[in-house]
Amino acid sequence: MAIILRLDRVMADRKISLNELSERVGISNVNLSKLKTGKVSAIRFSTLDAICRELNCQPGDILEYSSDEPEVITE
Amino acid sequence: MTQKNANVKNINTIGLIMRIALIIARIFVGIAFVLTLLGCILSLWMPVESVRIRPSIHMDVEYDEPKDGEKLVEGTKDAKWDIDEFSVKWYLKEKKAESGKEALSIDGEVEEITGSQIKGFLFKKCLIATLFCAAMFVALIFGSKLAKALEKCDTPFADDVIKKLVNFGKALIPLGVLSLLSGTTGIAIAFAVLILFLFVNLFKYGAELQKEADETV
Numbered sequence: 467m468a469i470i471l472r473l474d475r476v477m478a479d480r481k482i483s484l485n486e487l488s489e490r491v492g493i494s495n496v497n498l499s500k501l502k503t504g505k506v507s508a509i510r511f512s513t514l515d516a517i518c519r520e521l522n523c524q525p526g527d528i529l530e531y532s533s534d535e536p537e538v539i540t541e
Numbered sequence: 542m543t544q545k546n547a548n549v550k551n552i553n554t555i556g557l558i559m560r561i562a563l564i565i566a567r568i569f570v571g572i573a574f575v576l577t578l579l580g581c582i583l584s585l586w587m588p589v590e591s592v593r594i595r596p597s598i599h600m601d602v603e604y605d606e607p608k609d610g611e612k613l614v615e616g617t618k619d620a621k622w623d624i625d626e627f628s629v630k631w632y633l634k635e636k637k638a639e640s641g642k643e644a645l646s647i648d649g650e651v652e653e654i655t656g657s658q659i660k661g662f663l664f665k666k667c668l669i670a671t672l673f674c675a676a677m678f679v680a681l682i683f684g685s686k687l688a689k690a691l692e693k694c695d696t697p698f699a700d701d702v703i704k705k706l707v708n709f710g711k712a713l714i715p716l717g718v719l720s721l722l723s724g725t726t727g728i729a730i731a732f733a734v735l736i737l738f739l740f741v742n743l744f745k746y747g748a749e750l751q752k753e754a755d756e757t758v
Contacts (some may be wrong), residue, residue, distance in 0.1 A: 497758040507756040 470530045473502045476521050491516040549696060556691030563685045570681060572633035574674035589657045597648035598629075606643050676716040683712035698747035706744060709736040723752050 477487060488498040493513060500506050501513075514525055521528075545553075634646045672673040694702050717730040 493758055501758050505756075506758050507753065509758055513758055 468532055470532055471501065471504050471528060472530055473528050476523050476527055480521050487520060490520045552697050553692050556688050557715055559688035560685055560692055563681050563688055567678060570674055570678050573709045574671060577667050577670040577674055581664060581671055582598050584663035584667055586661055587660050589660060591654060594654045596651045600647040602647060604738045606641050640701040673719050680716050683709040694750055698744055698751035703744050703748060705743050710733060710734060710741060
């Protein structure tokens with residue numbers, strides 16, 4: 467089971483940088499970078515809400531489930 | 542973590558105070574260790590027949606007559622008490638006193654103490670004290686390391702702090718054993734060691750929670 471993060475794809479589509487998004491969302495660059503590279507084990511709804519608001523997207527655009535792909539986030 | 546939590550800052554301050562206090566304690570314990578070690582060496586060098594002691598004690602005691610009419614001491618009572626290796630004979634005699642008061646004359650006689658007895662006694666006491674000081678010094682060193690880790694940490698649930706806590710707990714064990722054997726504050730130290738290991742497990746659990754919190758954005 468693996469949840470894959472597509473945040474980098476959505477950020478590229480919206481042409482927004484890591485610094486700018488982190489400032490708008492209200493989390494640090496480091497944490498946003500970890501999120502982008504999938505090095506997190508959990509995400510708060512408040513963070514997801516802020517990201518979707520700033521990127522004008524749905525949670526499903528950022529989070530994808532795949533049972534075939536190797537684990538990106540380990541629990 | 543960009544800004545430190547207020548509780549973590551308090552822990553850092555407590556760590557600093559602990560470190561300073563432990564450094565001061567180490568100085569005193571170090572001096573005590575040197576003195577007790579010197580005592581051990583001197584007691585070994587002491588010539589066996591250099592001294593003989595025949596101590597005697599005399600006390601005159603006056604106290605208020607017990608209200609219920611019973612006397613504290615009936616007539617004269619001779620007693621023999623042992624203090625360490627020395628045997629003390631006590632002789633009690635009632636004396637005349639003002640009305641409402643009772644008086645006793647107490648004489649204590651210690652059997653002659655030879656130089657070898659004194660030497661043995663001194664060496665035993667100095668050796669126990671030296672070992673105690675050494676164990677305490679080692680415990681204080683590990684305590685200082687723990688205090689430094691708490692002073693510098695960003696979170697008390699870090700691996701480094703837990704490791705130092707475990708080492709401090711282990712360093713207290715010889716102190717506890719020595720205290721138990723010498724019959725002093727052994728029980729208190731034994732409980733302290735148990736509580737410390739309880740805290741170690743609490744901190745390990747805290748570290749797991751900390752990791753989960755750190756990995757949540």
